[in-house]
Amino acid sequence: LRGSPIIGVTLGDPGSIGPEILLKALNADPNPQRYLIFGSLRVLQHHAEMLNIPFSSTQIRIEDVDNISEPYFGPRPKQSGPATIDYLERAFEFLQQNRIQGLLTGPIHKESWHISGYNYPGQTEYCASKANVSEFAMVMVGETFRVAVLSTHLSLRDALPLVHKENIERKLGLLYRELKRLGFDPPKIACAALNPHAGEAGAFGSEESKEIAPAIAELRNSGILVDGPIAPEVIFRQAAATKKWDIILSMYHDQAMIPIKLLDFERCANVTLGLPFIRTSPDHGTAFDIAGKGSANPGSMIYAMQLAWDWTLRTQQ
Amino acid sequence: LRGSPIIGVTLGDPGSIGPEILLKALNADPNPQRYLIFGSLRVLQHHAEMLNIPFSSTQIRIEDVDNISEPYFGPRPKQSGPATIDYLERAFEFLQQNRIQGLLTGPIHKESWHISGYNYPGQTEYCASKANVSEFAMVMVGETFRVAVLSTHLSLRDALPLVHKENIERKLGLLYRELKRLGFDPPKIACAALNPHAGEAGAFGSEESKEIAPAIAELRNSGILVDGPIAPEVIFRQAAATKKWDIILSMYHDQAMIPIKLLDFERCANVTLGLPFIRTSPDHGTAFDIAGKGSANPGSMIYAMQLAWDWTLRTQQ
Numbered sequence: 001l002r003g004s005p006i007i008g009v010t011l012g013d014p015g016s017i018g019p020e021i022l023l024k025a026l027n028a029d030p031n032p033q034r035y036l037i038f039g040s041l042r043v044l045q046h047h048a049e050m051l052n053i054p055f056s057s058t059q060i061r062i063e064d065v066d067n068i069s070e071p072y073f074g075p076r077p078k079q080s081g082p083a084t085i086d087y088l089e090r091a092f093e094f095l096q097q098n099r100i101q102g103l104l105t106g107p108i109h110k111e112s113w114h115i116s117g118y119n120y121p122g123q124t125e126y127c128a129s130k131a132n133v134s135e136f137a138m139v140m141v142g143e144t145f146r147v148a149v150l151s152t153h154l155s156l157r158d159a160l161p162l163v164h165k166e167n168i169e170r171k172l173g174l175l176y177r178e179l180k181r182l183g184f185d186p187p188k189i190a191c192a193a194l195n196p197h198a199g200e201a202g203a204f205g206s207e208e209s210k211e212i213a214p215a216i217a218e219l220r221n222s223g224i225l226v227d228g229p230i231a232p233e234v235i236f237r238q239a240a241a242t243k244k245w246d247i248i249l250s251m252y253h254d255q256a257m258i259p260i261k262l263l264d265f266e267r268c269a270n271v272t273l274g275l276p277f278i279r280t281s282p283d284h285g286t287a288f289d290i291a292g293k294g295s296a297n298p299g300s301m302i303y304a305m306q307l308a309w310d311w312t313l314r315t316q317q
Numbered sequence: 318l319r320g321s322p323i324i325g326v327t328l329g330d331p332g333s334i335g336p337e338i339l340l341k342a343l344n345a346d347p348n349p350q351r352y353l354i355f356g357s358l359r360v361l362q363h364h365a366e367m368l369n370i371p372f373s374s375t376q377i378r379i380e381d382v383d384n385i386s387e388p389y390f391g392p393r394p395k396q397s398g399p400a401t402i403d404y405l406e407r408a409f410e411f412l413q414q415n416r417i418q419g420l421l422t423g424p425i426h427k428e429s430w431h432i433s434g435y436n437y438p439g440q441t442e443y444c445a446s447k448a449n450v451s452e453f454a455m456v457m458v459g460e461t462f463r464v465a466v467l468s469t470h471l472s473l474r475d476a477l478p479l480v481h482k483e484n485i486e487r488k489l490g491l492l493y494r495e496l497k498r499l500g501f502d503p504p505k506i507a508c509a510a511l512n513p514h515a516g517e518a519g520a521f522g523s524e525e526s527k528e529i530a531p532a533i534a535e536l537r538n539s540g541i542l543v544d545g546p547i548a549p550e551v552i553f554r555q556a557a558a559t560k561k562w563d564i565i566l567s568m569y570h571d572q573a574m575i576p577i578k579l580l581d582f583e584r585c586a587n588v589t590l591g592l593p594f595i596r597t598s599p600d601h602g603t604a605f606d607i608a609g610k611g612s613a614n615p616g617s618m619i620y621a622m623q624l625a626w627d628w629t630l631r632t633q634q
């Protein structure tokens with residue numbers, strides 16, 4: 001594997017479905033040696049035994065972070081908060097030493113972080129902070145769509161004021177640079193409208209004419225072509241039918257999530273762009289309610305592993 | 318056809334694709350005699366000739382409203398405004414006399430109505446006013462989904478305040494009664510959330526706990542079961558995968574339109590529920606840019622015609 005990238009994979013919450021989907025995904029992967037696991041070997045072995053999932057510690061690469069003395073299932077915030085931070089810290093050391101080139105983060109329980117005193121909204125913000133990056137983009141990548149979101153975990157009411165020119169301009173610029181770095185040259189980008197029928201010439205809202213169109217015009221002035229704003233009910237259908245865009249920028253969380261979950265369910269994953277490395281994650285949480293039952297679907301984890309490897313390779317070419 | 322319903326079909330804007338899709342849909346229908354056209358025979362004949370669409374006035378039923386002396390293509394507000402109102406007025410006379418039992422309205426140009434002094438936001442409001450009805454629901458019906466919208470043509474900003482308890486309760490109650498009348502007994506109804514992850518227990522918005530859940534609870538008290546609020550990224554996927562609901566109430570226009578246009582494009586149509594009769598319409602506008610070119614797709618018109626007939630029949634059983 002000389003010259004091939006190695007992808008770090010954090011275990012995620014040790015009481016969650018994280019270990020289970022990781023074990024299943026490693027078994028499904030044609031080349032599991034390209035991943036390096038950051039987490040408790042003891043936990044992995046326990047989950048494998050309890051759930052009857054084949055596991056050989058000699059066939060996978062693991063950086064054992066032995067911080068859970070008695071494996072368990074379910075939420076235990078005071079144990080899992082520090083444990084999941086440990087896995088990430090160790091992975092970041094390896095990133096800084098270039099011993100891994102990409103990162104996949106397993107699911108964590110945000111509540112456990114808050115209870116344990118780690119004041120990051122989530123792993124995305126943790127990664128940005130560790131990498132000294134203030135601008136990043138959350139992108140959902142699936143078989144049909146690649147969709148970035150202008151804002152993520154906010155109420156719809158709070159997401160509306162973020163639909164402003166500078167914000168859209170910055171996000172589109174970031175997507176352009178990052179996609180170019182990934183080999184999409186030039187990147188074909190489309191920008192969704194916010195309002196029904198793209199505002200119908202101002203009758204149903206002014207964000208299209210006052211914020212989105214001027215942002216797109218600014219980019220055009222600097223030589224970056226972006227299609228839009230395109231009505232929400234049109235852009236996803238056209239994207240699916242024609243595959244003519246490499247990425248779509250959506251104006252709020254569900255505008256992106258509804259179509260991608262509909263067409264690419266379990267065949268999609270999250271990517272954070274804007275970091276010095278590619279970081280992916282499965283598109284679901286800890287699912288404590290089914291932890292330890294063996295029924296967790298590894299689809300998105302498999303997709304996230306493959307994607308982290310593919311896109312990290314792209315950045316090196 | 319004794320005892321079978323007759324569906325009135327208005328021509329729509331005479332310069333639009335309305336006549337073309339009507340002609341194509343009539344040719345595609347196994348039993349065109351169950352429709353009665355309200356519009357200009359002269360216009361229909363002109364469109365048929367210009368576009369080479371087979372048309373025999375002896376094989377279709379038409380109430381000729383001869384108000385366009387020289388047929389044309391494109392927008393002519395001062396002619397099409399009064400002309401389209403004439404077609405609707407005549408159709409309403411027939412509805413009142415029970416000579417037709419359902420209605421399909423062809424596409425009109427709202428601007429032409431405003432220029433001509435008809436102050437209805439659209440045909441839905443015209444129908445509600447003529448029928449003395451103040452409460453109605455716009456529903457998109459497709460092969461995969463039936464989705465009602467809490468609010469229709471408003472900016473997203475203006476749609477948010479309408480997500481309030483009484484409004485949701487009234488709309489769900491109306492859907493329940495109307496679906497029951499249509500033979501869904503009992504109707505299986507689901508209600509979408511407004512915010513990402515259904516508000517994630519209040520972290521991303523309070524409408525779920527303060528407005529939507531209390532509305533659903535009120536209905537339960539009166540014996541009407543409604544599932545929800547369910548996260549927007551979950552409800553449409555589950556509906557498509559399981560078909561377990563007869564209808565979904567969505568909280569704003571695009572929440573409904575994105576998924577239905579994605580899965581049911583050209584196999585869906587609008588229905589207005591709450592009127593004394595079933596009224597349908599194709600899910601597109603006048604499309605003046607392609608009027609007279611022969612390229613208009615009659616898919617949604619065919620669907621709207623079939624649906625008007627099927628659902629009118631259901632109300633009579």
